[in-house]
Amino acid sequence: MSKIGVHSFVWSAGSSRSDLEKALESTHRLGYKLIEFSYLDPEQVDVKWLSGRLGELGLDVAISMGLPPEGDISSEDASVVANGVDILDRAVALVRDLGGTKLAGILSSAHGKQEHSLTRKAWDTSVSALSKVADRAKAAGVTLNLEIVNRFESNMLNTAAQGLAYIRDTGASNVLLHLDTFHMNIEEADVGLAIRHAADKIGYVHIGESHRGYLGTGTIDFAAIFDALVAIGWDDYVTFESFSTTIVDRDLSLKTAIWRNLWDDNVALAHHANRFIELGLETARRKSELVCQAHLPV
Template structure:
């Protein structure tokens, strides 16, 4: 498929210039067309350099992130919300400067296991913040994409239905859903119905196995997932995401509970993932075409 990406954490847990160069080179060599980077610290690399190298490798880019507790825009503390808005504004600017058009991830709350229920005031603070940010991001050519994740990584948005309600309250046409098969497998009653429900609000899609490892080694019904994507008319980026303690940095390993090596050979993992996705997507397209043939 033409719009297939890979998360840089398949290649490296670091963000130094050397780390980023290696991730881009391997992604390009295996035929991926986009690389997803986590929120980048511009103190560790040259933004203009990275933008140039992305063009050299003919790679599109998406930036994703999770807010820290001290920048949780779903907090009831006004100072914490302001800090979160500053962090998000910086992320929009970096996405723009890299030539990217999507900022995704857990951008509506902190990326953590909460110790309390969400509050109405916290929800309203998050809605208001992203409503403002969406206008700024639109001027920069960047859309905001809310990653709907499992209950252990946020307390605010765990299902597609919640995400759609949130978007509706913002009143913005520049906020979309970022769905992920790993999280959908935990939280949705039916991932296929969730994809259909998302409709034209689906802005970005992650493919990941139920055990975070090799595609096809878990319990996710990928043929049904790809059938639903094709049936819904989704033709935007699909990005492969996989974590192993072999690569992922310590902080993310703790947050995402990556306690074991789901793989050790990332080149083999990425090569097989591309073939798996290409085959399943092509199969879904053939079935859809056959069904429409009189």
């Protein structure tokens, strides 16, 4: 069986105990093995309770986030960089306290459309700051997974190759790539080749359709993506992410331009996604076997 996760925004954008419980129960009931939460404020959420419920349901957890403008670690303002480092350190602590190992998302710069080109100074400032966070994250058993997003959500890391260069500059073994098919479909010359090229530095994978809705109903070549994941021996989580105006987190919905209602029934959506990913990966494995086995006469 594949390791398949789901983003909590499929269920709810709320962080009350009842909202979290609904997300946890739905994730478990539909057979997902991991739930991803966008950053939860430990002052607003009972982290001990949530960690306990994750354990009771046998669910792994990942936390994703995007740095705000006032926490941009590529900023020329040292106080803004320091604030970003503090935000990242607190996120690492949250992952650790929930029993997880993955912090993902836009961790290298502010999340959102920028009005200027990236400078070498901004790159170096970001690398230096994240390297320090990575040292502390490693001690906590947490990986930092840099999401490679499209040009409208970052001016720093838009391709897997850029992410690999950034990782090399950090020199940190626990800084990895967070690849997302929605973004790759926009920016990569060839998504399958990009996955193969980045193979040993991938830490987390998001599966999302070109319009953010039901998998297989957009323009993404998922067969090529599943083939590539099987080819590199990917055995970690593949997490389904989808957004609709049915469930709105004001901040993220604005930044990711969620204007259309692509689904109403989140249970049907999530059930379909789990089957789609499972079958896609199984099909890719069977194709690989046919290609690699000679089937000689006996």
